[in-house]
Amino acid sequence: xxxxxxxxxxxxxxxxxxxxxxxxxxxxxxxxxxxxxxxxxxxxxxxxxxxxxxxxxxxxxxxxxxxxxxxxxxxxxxxxxxxxxxxxxxxxxxxxxxxxxxxxxxxxxxxxxxxxxxxxxxxxxxxxxxxxxxxxxxxxxxxxxxxxxxxxxxxxxxxxxxxxxxxxxxxxxxxxxxxxxxxxxxxxxxxxxxxxxxxxxxxxxxxxxxxxxxxxxxxxxxxxxxxxxxxxxxxxxxxxxxxxxxxxxxxxxxxxxxxxxxxxxxxxxxxxxxxxxxxxxxxxxxxxxxxxxxxxxxxxxxxxxxxxxxxxxxxxxxxxxxxxxxxxxxxx
Amino acid sequence: xxxxxxxxxxxxxxxxxxxxxxxxxxxxxxxxxxxxxxxxxxxxxxxxxxxxxxxxxxxxxxxxxxxxxxxxxxxxxxxxxxxxxxxx
Numbered sequence: 001x002x003x004x005x006x007x008x009x010x011x012x013x014x015x016x017x018x019x020x021x022x023x024x025x026x027x028x029x030x031x032x033x034x035x036x037x038x039x040x041x042x043x044x045x046x047x048x049x050x051x052x053x054x055x056x057x058x059x060x061x062x063x064x065x066x067x068x069x070x071x072x073x074x075x076x077x078x079x080x081x082x083x084x085x086x087x088x089x090x091x092x093x094x095x096x097x098x099x100x101x102x103x104x105x106x107x108x109x110x111x112x113x114x115x116x117x118x119x120x121x122x123x124x125x126x127x128x129x130x131x132x133x134x135x136x137x138x139x140x141x142x143x144x145x146x147x148x149x150x151x152x153x154x155x156x157x158x159x160x161x162x163x164x165x166x167x168x169x170x171x172x173x174x175x176x177x178x179x180x181x182x183x184x185x186x187x188x189x190x191x192x193x194x195x196x197x198x199x200x201x202x203x204x205x206x207x208x209x210x211x212x213x214x215x216x217x218x219x220x221x222x223x224x225x226x227x228x229x230x231x232x233x234x235x236x237x238x239x240x241x242x243x244x245x246x247x248x249x250x251x252x253x254x255x256x257x258x259x260x261x262x263x264x265x266x267x268x269x270x271x272x273x274x275x276x277x278x279x280x281x282x283x284x285x286x287x288x289x290x291x292x293x294x295x296x297x298x299x300x301x302x303x304x305x306x307x308x309x310x311x312x313x314x315x316x317x318x319x320x321x322x323x324x325x326x327x328x329x330x331x332x
Numbered sequence: 333x334x335x336x337x338x339x340x341x342x343x344x345x346x347x348x349x350x351x352x353x354x355x356x357x358x359x360x361x362x363x364x365x366x367x368x369x370x371x372x373x374x375x376x377x378x379x380x381x382x383x384x385x386x387x388x389x390x391x392x393x394x395x396x397x398x399x400x401x402x403x404x405x406x407x408x409x410x411x412x413x414x415x416x417x418x419x420x
Binding site for chain 1: 352367372373374378381394398400
């Protein structure tokens with residue numbers, strides 16, 4: 001018989017089903033197996049079957065039921081169990097927000113490893129880091145590593161110095177739009193949740209449906225800034241950590257340079273909207289308007305378009321490889 | 333007093349607790365990078381939480397990002413020697 005705590009975990013997963021918007025079938029891609037779902041959510045295949053009975057969408061196949069990966073991500077993130085992989089990754093990555101500004105501003109040197117799925121080395125390609133972006137200094141210059149001119153590359157290692165900084169943004173329209181977005185995310189008018197890659201590309205629709213992740217939010221943000229007559233762009237790259245993740249933010253051009261704004265960090269400084277003991281540092285949220293953090297690596301992606309694509313289907317993909325970064329200690 | 337071997341033994345046990353297939357932990361060399369050994373991102377992050385549970389304390393950011401191999405995890409355990417519940 002399952003233990004009380006184990007039944008509690010299933011109850012938490014079940015409760016999560018009503019806390020986010022499932023991927024609309026038109027946009028969904030049901031590819032994750034029951035075993036993959038169980039591994040991600042730290043439960044049993046029987047629990048996954050129970051979640052299906054409670055409303056988790058799936059598609060039947062010869063392999064059994066298949067699930068939309070981003071629905072599973074959301075079940076984990078919204079379960080508030082603290083043990084699912086999506087929660088653990090998000091909560092660990094955002095721990096830095098609790099530290100003093102001196103730890104996320106200033107210089108930090110990283111060795112970054114990006115590993116694409118290894119079944120076929122030519123199948124997947126990824127956009128390389130933007131080594132010419134403000135605050136990014138490339139520390140390695142080896143020929144076998146991604147160059148600035150390359151549109152896409154395979155798995156790679158790069159050594160970089162990221163210089164975090166805070167810039168004052170004076171543009172009233174930028175602040176006003178930033179506040180509007182933040183208010184929508186805080187109020188729940190738009191739910192902050194994982195969004196599948198095809199719907200990220202239709203960011204206005206996703207926002208109107210009430211679902212947004214950092215890619216959707218910052219594309220909407222850039223659109224609104226441009227509509228207000230400002231020069232703006234959404235950026236996409238990685239938030240670095242032992243297990244990193246994709247991230248997006250927005251930049252506005254003022255005083256002859258690009259200045260960063262991270263409205264989704266401001267909305268979810270702890271990584272998840274849960275009442276866990278992970279408050280951000282007092283200054284973190286306010287600094288998100290104008291800050292460039294020393295663990296955010298921008299990539300060569302026009303207006304936060306997909307970093308990865310599948311060469312066999314020519315389809316854009318979310319980051320399905322692994323990005324892992326360690327503090328750089330040895331000279332390149 | 334724990335030896336280097338003890339810390340590595342504990343690190344390997346914590347890795348076993350974190351892997352989807354625990355027996356694979358015995359095939360990973362002490363200095364082999366987890367990513368090179370095929371440890372996936374979910375397993376790596378669970379190892380971090382296993383270490384914290386074992387030590388009874390939250391690891392510093394610098395400790396987490398450098399916990400890339402069994403020997404590096406053992407070094408973290410050594411740094412925190414004397415702390416925590418210690419039940420692997």
